[in-house]
Amino acid sequence: xLKRLHDRRPAQLGLALLVGIAxxxxxxxxxxxxxxxxxxxxxxxxxxxxxxMLSAVVVGTLGVHLLRSLGLAxxxxxxxxxxxxxxxxxxxxxxxxxxxxxxxxxxxxVGQGSMDALLGGVVGILLGAGVFAALFxxxxxxxxxxxxxxxxxxxxxxxxxxxxxVLPVSVLIVLLLWWMHGVGM
Amino acid sequence: MDFLTATxxxxxxxGAGIGVLSWLAFLLLDKPIGCSTAFARTSGMIEKLFRGSxxxxxxxxxxxxxxxxxxxxxxxxxxxxxxxSALASGQLAVEWTPSRWVAAFGPTPLVRWVVAxxxxxxxxxxxxxxxxxxxxxxxxxxxxxxVSSWLAAICFFIGxxxxxxxxxxxxxx
Numbered sequence: 001x002l003k004r005l006h007d008r009r010p011a012q013l014g015l016a017l018l019v020g021i022a023x024x025x026x027x028x029x030x031x032x033x034x035x036x037x038x039x040x041x042x043x044x045x046x047x048x049x050x051x052x053m054l055s056a057v058v059v060g061t062l063g064v065h066l067l068r069s070l071g072l073a074x075x076x077x078x079x080x081x082x083x084x085x086x087x088x089x090x091x092x093x094x095x096x097x098x099x100x101x102x103x104x105x106x107x108x109x110v111g112q113g114s115m116d117a118l119l120g121g122v123v124g125i126l127l128g129a130g131v132f133a134a135l136f137x138x139x140x141x142x143x144x145x146x147x148x149x150x151x152x153x154x155x156x157x158x159x160x161x162x163x164x165x166v167l168p169v170s171v172l173i174v175l176l177l178w179w180m181h182g183v184g185m
Numbered sequence: 186m187d188f189l190t191a192t193x194x195x196x197x198x199x200g201a202g203i204g205v206l207s208w209l210a211f212l213l214l215d216k217p218i219g220c221s222t223a224f225a226r227t228s229g230m231i232e233k234l235f236r237g238s239x240x241x242x243x244x245x246x247x248x249x250x251x252x253x254x255x256x257x258x259x260x261x262x263x264x265x266x267x268x269x270s271a272l273a274s275g276q277l278a279v280e281w282t283p284s285r286w287v288a289a290f291g292p293t294p295l296v297r298w299v300v301a302x303x304x305x306x307x308x309x310x311x312x313x314x315x316x317x318x319x320x321x322x323x324x325x326x327x328x329x330x331x332v333s334s335w336l337a338a339i340c341f342f343i344g345x346x347x348x349x350x351x352x353x354x355x356x357x358x
Contacts, residue, residue: 006215015213016255019206020262023218026206027263028270029191030199035283042342042349048196053323055200060207060328073211078316078326080333088315089322089337093344095311097352099304100283102319103312104220106305107260108267113279115294116286116301122224124305125312129221130228132313133245140244144314154330165330177197 001072024108033108035100035116042097047185054177058170065166075153082147099124192274207328214255217329219321221312223260226251228309289357315340 005011024033030052031037040046067073096102099121101109106125109117132139154169155162188194203218210218229251233240240246271277281294290296312318315337317326323341326334 001215002213005213012214012255013253013258016216016258017262017265019210019214019218020259021266021269022262023203023206023259024263024266024268025270026194026199026202026266028267028276029194029274030196031193033267033271036285039285039349039353042345043353044346051196052200052203053319053327055197056203056207056324057200057328059201059204060324061204061330063204063208064211064328067208067212074215075329076215076217077329077331078322078333080316080331080336082336085315085333085336086340088311088313089340090311090344092308092311092315092318092337093341093346094348095304095306095308096319096341096345097304097348099301099308100286102220103224103308104260104263104318104320107220107263111264111267112271113277114283115279115281116283116297120298120301121305121308124302124307125221125224125309126228126231126305127302128306128309128311129225129313130232130309131306132310133225133229133243136243136245136313139314149332152332154332154335157332162330169330 001074023104024111027105027108028112033101033105033112033114035109035114038096038100038102038105047180051177051180054173058173061166062170065162068162077151077153079151080149081145082149083143083145087143095128189273190275192276203324204328207325210325216255217321217325218259219256219317219325220260220263221309221318221321222249223254223257224309225249225313226254226257289353 027033031048032052037046037048041049064073068075101117101121103125106117106121110122155165207218210216226249229240229246233251240251282292282297286297317337319341322334322337327338
């Protein structure tokens with residue numbers, strides 16, 4: 001673990017900016033900063049978004065778990081509950097279709113000149129996040145706590161070595177991508 | 186250097202590149218890549234301009250302080266990176282209404298603006314409700330095999346596909 005680097009705030013902010021620039025460059029080159037591409041995915045016509053996400057998950061999971069096995073990285077899985085992950089996920093999904101960008105790609109869309117992303121998307125997300133923050137004390141003791149399962153991962157849930165999950169899931173994702181390509185999806 | 190000026194890269198290459206960025210984020214930053222928390226912090230920072238430091242005492246901003254952090258810099262970077270990519274490929278252009286929207290609902294920017302505002306609101310609200318977005322849950326959480334993230338990401342697409350079908354197949358007729 002590069003503990004000393006992790007503790008140096010200016011270096012962290014600078015590195016995060018560089019990672020973000022590369023991320024934004026890739027998102028724009030992938031076409032997912034475009035409304036038409038996101039909507040094409042949600043109408044199940046053009047699977048660019050799913051192709052990018054699944055490829056990122058395969059490459060990411062193999063490398064990150066290798067770093068973890070080597071003692072160079074720690075995992076930070078997010079906690080969840082049915083009330084939070086399912087209900088929040090569905091609300092997000094509706095927003096995803098109505099806006100046609102997501103919180104990352106909306107920033108990229110602004111960068112390429114999409115005014116609906118700037119004046120509608122960014123302003124709306126800031127308002128939505130602000131209203132959520134105001135309601136948080138009530139929600140966190142109510143629906144967000146329903147069916148709480150914590151920050152569990154699939155390997156811990158099934159009490160398996162992480163590679164016993166990571167390798168088969170990666171193979172399944174590659175097969176799925178290959179099949180989608182084969183049937184012309 | 187033709188690849189820099191190309192308008193599109195293979196989705197597999199883009200995905201693999203994002204996967205490699207996730208390695209770097211875990212190794213160098215000890216953080217999974219995410220975007221939506223930065224919007225929540227910014228919302229708090231704007232509220233502070235009007236209401237002052239009482240905002241810092243709100244339960245949510247005690248948990249996620251309303252200040253610039255690594256993720257805020259990452260989102261700023263996404264803006265810059267997409268700008269550079271669009272500049273290199275000649276796609277940089279002010280666009281008020283996306284073409285697919287125009288084909289279904291006409292070219293009036295105000296209508297698209299209001300709908301985007303509503304969509305953004307739901308997305309900002311839903312992202313914080315679910316504790317993450319397409320990158321934080323859909324990519325970073327999924328690659329960590331987090332149960333919360335797989336569940337949330339599946340729900341993003343269920344809600345998204347249902348709403349998109351309703352908007353484009355029913356409302357747009």
